[in-house]
Amino acid sequence: xxxxxxxxxxxxxxxxxxxxxxxxxxxxxxxxxxxxxxxxxxxxxxxxxxxxxxxxxxxxxxxxxxxxxxxxxxxxxxxxxxxxxxxxxxxxxxxxxxxxxxxxxxxxxxxxxxxxxxxxxxxxxxxxxxxxxxxxxxxxxxxxxxxxxxxxxxxxxxxxxxxxxxxxxxxxxxxxxxxxxxxxxxxxxxxxxxxxxx
Amino acid sequence: xxxxxxxxxxxxxxxxxxxxxxxxxxxxxxxxxxxxxxxxxxxxxxxxxxxxxxxxxxxxxxxxxxxxxxxxxxxxxxxxxxxxxxxxxxxxxxxxxxxxxxxxxxxxxxxxxxxxxxxxxxxxxxxxxxxxxxxxxxxxxxxxxxxxxxxxxxxxxxxxxxxxxxxxxxxxxxxxxxxxxxxxxxxxxxxxxxxxxxxxxxxxxxxxxxxxxxxxxxxxxxxxxxxxxxxxxxxxxxxxxxxxxxxxxxxxxxxxxxxxxxxxxxxxxxxxxxxxxxxxxxxxxxxxxxxxxxxxxxxxxxxxxxxxxxxxxxxxxxxxxxxxxxxxxxxxxxxxxxxxxxxxxxxxxxxxxxxxxxxxxxxxxxxxxxxxxxxxxxxxxxxxxxxxxxxxxxxxxxxxxxxxxxxxxxxxxxxxxxxxxxxxxxxxxxxxxxxxxxxxxxxxxxxxxxxxxxxxxxxxxxxxxxxxxxxxxxxxxxxxxxxxxxxxxxxxxxxxxxxxxxxxxxxxxxxxxxxxxxxxxxxxxxxxxxxxxxxxxxxxxxxxx
Numbered sequence: 001x002x003x004x005x006x007x008x009x010x011x012x013x014x015x016x017x018x019x020x021x022x023x024x025x026x027x028x029x030x031x032x033x034x035x036x037x038x039x040x041x042x043x044x045x046x047x048x049x050x051x052x053x054x055x056x057x058x059x060x061x062x063x064x065x066x067x068x069x070x071x072x073x074x075x076x077x078x079x080x081x082x083x084x085x086x087x088x089x090x091x092x093x094x095x096x097x098x099x100x101x102x103x104x105x106x107x108x109x110x111x112x113x114x115x116x117x118x119x120x121x122x123x124x125x126x127x128x129x130x131x132x133x134x135x136x137x138x139x140x141x142x143x144x145x146x147x148x149x150x151x152x153x154x155x156x157x158x159x160x161x162x163x164x165x166x167x168x169x170x171x172x173x174x175x176x177x178x179x180x181x182x183x184x185x186x187x188x189x190x191x192x193x194x195x196x197x198x
Numbered sequence: 199x200x201x202x203x204x205x206x207x208x209x210x211x212x213x214x215x216x217x218x219x220x221x222x223x224x225x226x227x228x229x230x231x232x233x234x235x236x237x238x239x240x241x242x243x244x245x246x247x248x249x250x251x252x253x254x255x256x257x258x259x260x261x262x263x264x265x266x267x268x269x270x271x272x273x274x275x276x277x278x279x280x281x282x283x284x285x286x287x288x289x290x291x292x293x294x295x296x297x298x299x300x301x302x303x304x305x306x307x308x309x310x311x312x313x314x315x316x317x318x319x320x321x322x323x324x325x326x327x328x329x330x331x332x333x334x335x336x337x338x339x340x341x342x343x344x345x346x347x348x349x350x351x352x353x354x355x356x357x358x359x360x361x362x363x364x365x366x367x368x369x370x371x372x373x374x375x376x377x378x379x380x381x382x383x384x385x386x387x388x389x390x391x392x393x394x395x396x397x398x399x400x401x402x403x404x405x406x407x408x409x410x411x412x413x414x415x416x417x418x419x420x421x422x423x424x425x426x427x428x429x430x431x432x433x434x435x436x437x438x439x440x441x442x443x444x445x446x447x448x449x450x451x452x453x454x455x456x457x458x459x460x461x462x463x464x465x466x467x468x469x470x471x472x473x474x475x476x477x478x479x480x481x482x483x484x485x486x487x488x489x490x491x492x493x494x495x496x497x498x499x500x501x502x503x504x505x506x507x508x509x510x511x512x513x514x515x516x517x518x519x520x521x522x523x524x525x526x527x528x529x530x531x532x533x534x535x536x537x538x539x540x541x542x543x544x545x546x547x548x549x550x551x552x553x554x555x556x557x558x559x560x561x562x563x564x565x566x567x568x569x570x571x572x573x574x575x576x577x578x579x580x581x582x583x584x585x586x587x588x589x590x591x592x593x594x595x596x597x598x599x600x601x602x603x604x605x606x607x608x609x610x611x612x613x614x615x616x617x618x619x620x621x622x623x624x625x626x627x628x629x630x631x632x633x634x635x636x637x638x639x640x641x642x643x644x645x646x647x648x649x650x651x652x653x654x655x656x657x658x659x660x661x662x663x664x665x666x667x668x669x670x671x672x673x674x675x676x677x678x679x680x681x682x683x684x685x686x687x688x689x690x691x692x693x694x695x696x697x698x699x700x701x702x703x704x705x706x707x708x709x710x711x712x713x714x715x716x717x718x719x720x721x722x723x724x725x726x727x728x729x730x731x732x733x734x735x736x737x738x739x740x741x742x743x
Contacts, residue, residue, distance in 0.1 A: 024292075
């Protein structure tokens with residue numbers, strides 16, 4: 001059965017892949033077999049995974065505290081009482097959620113933030129030779145101006161690479177607001193994961 | 199080199215890829231030539247290389263035939279390869295597991311984006327496309343799903359190339375890399391084929407709809423070449439900035455020599471040729487459609503010449519500054535001599551000749567002739583005199599009038615001989631009345647004559663006497679009345695045969711407001727109200743019949 005879930009990314013040397021799944025260098029015992037695709041949160045160790053797996057593997061994932069499984073019906077309003085704890089814990093802001101926000105909106109917002117951090121990591125690596133994440137030295141409540149000069153520069157360069165005028169970015173704003181707004185870049189544009197559009 | 203770029207890797211075994219061809223740059227690891235194919239050659243390491251001989255668009259693809267496989271040795275296409283760093287998207291399979299890995303390398307960090315169990319071994323073509331933020335892996339031209347299309351924003355640009363892992367007898371061949379989409383060719387509607395090679399930014403090539411071929415060599419930024427619709431060939435050589443060449447629709451050839459900035463040459467539609475010699479800036483020349491030849495010699499700044507349609511020749515001599523000459527359509531000749539400043543002459547359509555002599559300033563003679571009038575001889579007259587003749591009148595001989603007199607003529611009235619009358623004498627005659635002999639009237643005497651009255655003999659009236667004759671009453675002979683006994687006759691009463699009054703059947707008139715009865719003849723009475731006090735010794739003026 002097909003599922004969308006947030007899973008940790010495990011690392012083996014220079015290699016990264018989804019925890020619990022059978023990837024190139026699986027570290028989990030008895031990795032889950034089956035087809036999957038992953039959209040990573042840049043160099044932050046979480047990924048959004050689409051998978052086609054057995055029910056027993058779904059049950060297994062449901063039992064993992066570090067995995068969040070989206071409901072099959074994404075058009076439902078978000079009603080998970082643990083959503084704030086889980087998402088905020090992996091630097092995904094939820095303060096924007098309203099009673100009418102659907103899981104699809106949450107999913108697209110998550111994917112948008114992932115894309116922004118992906119670009120951030122690549123630009124940072126290009127400039128400084130090593131991968132990086134926005135949240136390496138920050139939390140959602142950190143203000144942009146509190147990042148290092150290099151991090152701020154990369155953040156603004158990332159925004160500009162997506163067509164955002166960096167001069168319009170308030171450096172006094174918290175990262176939770178900025179990454180959420182950055183996800184709006186994909187408003188009206190499709191995401192693809194495992195060949196599926198959402 | 200033109201895209202798509204291809205390489206069959208025909209070379210000496212063991213030759214490093216960058217040695218085999220300088221078109222390749224190694225990002226990480228190593229590749230070499232084996233059996234005229236490309237083989238990964240870095241034990242236990244990732245390898246990546248890109249084609250450096252062309253510039254790729256961000257939307258690009260790379261493909262590679264998988265020709266030989268060994269366990270845990272990978273090789274495949276790569277896109278958006280960094281110029282030097284270990285950064286790129288790749289697609290390869292480990293050959294032994296039957297999986298296909300879609301991954302990204304960012305600064306040496308390898309992240310698996312998906313896998314499938316559907317492919318492995320050899321004899322297939324792996325292709326990886328990237329468009330915007332969408333990666334699409336394909337096997338033998340078909341999207342492989344999963345991993346399927348995948349959104350990833352890490353790498354935004356780079357070159358097509360190859361990727362692999364470790365070393366050994368896993369090889370690829372017939373690499374190809376190119377751009378997705380049609381490039382930067384802009385074809386206007388209606389054009390046929392245009393082969394557009396890569397051109398630099400500044401040369402612009404524009405083909406207008408309807409034109410056939412245009413060979414466009416490199417153009418310097420300040421050169422412009424314009425061809426209008428339906429024109430034939432124009433050879434456009436280097437033009438100086440100030441030289442402009444304009445060809446209008448339908449004209450044929452024009453030989454255009456460099457023109458000085460102030461020389462303008464205009465050719466209107468339908469004309470054949472015009473030889474245009476340089477003329478000074480202040481000379482303006484306008485030629486209207488269908489006119490024939492005109493010899494235009496130099497004329498002065500304020501000399502203006504206007505020729506209207508269908509006029510024939512005009513001998514135009516220099517005119518003084520104030521001499522304005524206007525000839526409307528249809529007139530023949532006019533000889534115009536020098537005119538004084540204030541003399542204006544206007545001849546309306548259809549009139550014939552008028553001889554206009556010089557008029558002095560103080561005359562301010564204004565002649566206005568309406569259509570259909572004949573000749574009028576106008577003599578000098580005083581400043582305040584105006585003369586107006588309406589349509590249809592024949593003639594009028596107008597002698598000197600005093601300043602305050604005015605005379606109005608209405609259409610349809612017959613002549614009236616108007617003799618001198620005093621200043622306060624106003625005479626109003628309404629249409630349909632007959633003649634009235636109007637004698638001198640006293641100052642306060644006003645007379646109102648209503649329509650349909652017959653005649654009235656009106657003699658002198660005293661100052662306070664007012665007479666009102668209402669419609670329908672017959673004649674009244676009005677004589678002088680006592681000073682204090684005015685009467686007002688109220689309108690609308692009809693006959694009364696038996697009149698009984700107070701005061702022993704006589705009416706005592708005592709003062710204003712009293713009602714009295716006045717006989718109107720033949721047992722007809724009217725009722726009246728006294729407005730002014732009546733003298734006490736006056737007898738009743740009415741007694742019962």
